[in-house]
Amino acid sequence: MSGFSYIAGSLHAEQVSLTAIAEAVGTPTYVYSGDTIRATYRDFAEAFADRDALICYAVKANSNLAVLGLLAREGAGADAVSIGEVKRAVAAGVSPQKIVFAGVAKSATEIEEALTIGILQFNVESLPELERISAIAAARGLVADVAIRINPDVDAGTHAKITTGKKGNKFGIDLDQAKSVYAHAATLPGIRAAAVAMHIGSQITTVAPFEAALTRLVALAQELIADGHPITRIDCGGGVGIPYHGEAPIDIGAYAEMVKRVTAGFPGTLMFEPGRYLVGNAGVLLSRIEYVKQGSDRRFYILDAGMNDLIRPAMYEAWHEIISVRETAETPAPVDIVGPICESSCIFAKDRPMPPLVDGDLLAILSAGAYSAAMASSYNTRALPAEILVEGDQFAVIKPRRSLDDLFSDESPAPAFVTSGV
């Protein structure tokens, strides 16, 4: 929980009291520690300081412009999965020549706009996509740099819903098809196949699956180079996990040692796409207990935050640590911590030992810096949560809470119809 600690009996983000934030902007609110994001990025970058390396932060993990800007100022590039994410990265100050564009369904419009922006490379996930990129680039007299994302058929040992590098997953091109796809790429006028790429899944907690996949990718890169392909970059993807529930985190030094050893014979650029690792443990979701309800067999803490604000427990049965903002040494007892949404899965924790708390007390849901605000929705016509960035003893509202009117001001109970024309 670096970046968050109790000071004078009250939980703080760096030197800012979460109680003061709740009073200033209300709840539910995401709070991020800028210092933690920066320090984590620097650790990652430092581990590869002796190699030509480009760290492309996976924008999807937390796409707030303030977070992107902070990382851009550290020198990070961006891994984007939509033209919207590409534009966010550019708006935050990321150089287009540090942006990779991944994703299985890039539209023609997205490809055109990315070419106009001048991104570094497209990470291509299928043969028809490769041909589409070539046709669009060639029509403009351009040559697009691409990596083919390889599916190395490795079990990442993570949750089934977030594994991506096993045969049968929709992502990437199967390893046994790779050489023929590169051979085809070499014949296309709008393509320069300058890289190989992989991304085998998320929240991976051991180095072994990365090593198995990277070993296959490097062997492929060497064969491709021997065949005359201009491979100058290896994109190792993201996926490095974080502790949510006492997991031993991947030691970034051990991960870097493995990557450098496996790629020792490759003189080009190493690329990485970390998302969760950089921001996951740098954020909390701050929420207030609306009601404490005592049922006949259990006690509920009913929060003002719901699954629309933080969907990971409902979607992946994810475990998030939840702590009281008011420090207390009182004996914990099991409670169910639930939200207001009309779904049985709107529950953050079941039978979780918690200290006795009362209506109005604040809770912090930890490890909520990644895939949390970014996946929030306004289901049940609820405003999206606010977001705050803390730096030392100061905080900034980096996403104001919108008014409820904003949620439906562009809808009408009596819409104007137009003739379809068919």
Ligand SMILES: Cc1ncc(COP(=O)(O)O)c(C=O)c1O
């Ligand atoms: C292609 C790609 N790169 C990078 C990431 C970032 O993953 P993580 O947040 O686990 O580092 C993802 C998401 O899993 C992804 O799909």
Ligand SMILES: N[C@@H](CCCC[NH3+])C(=O)O
């Ligand atoms: N959204 C997922 C991770 C998916 C990563 C995107 N490929 C999570 O919260 O764990």
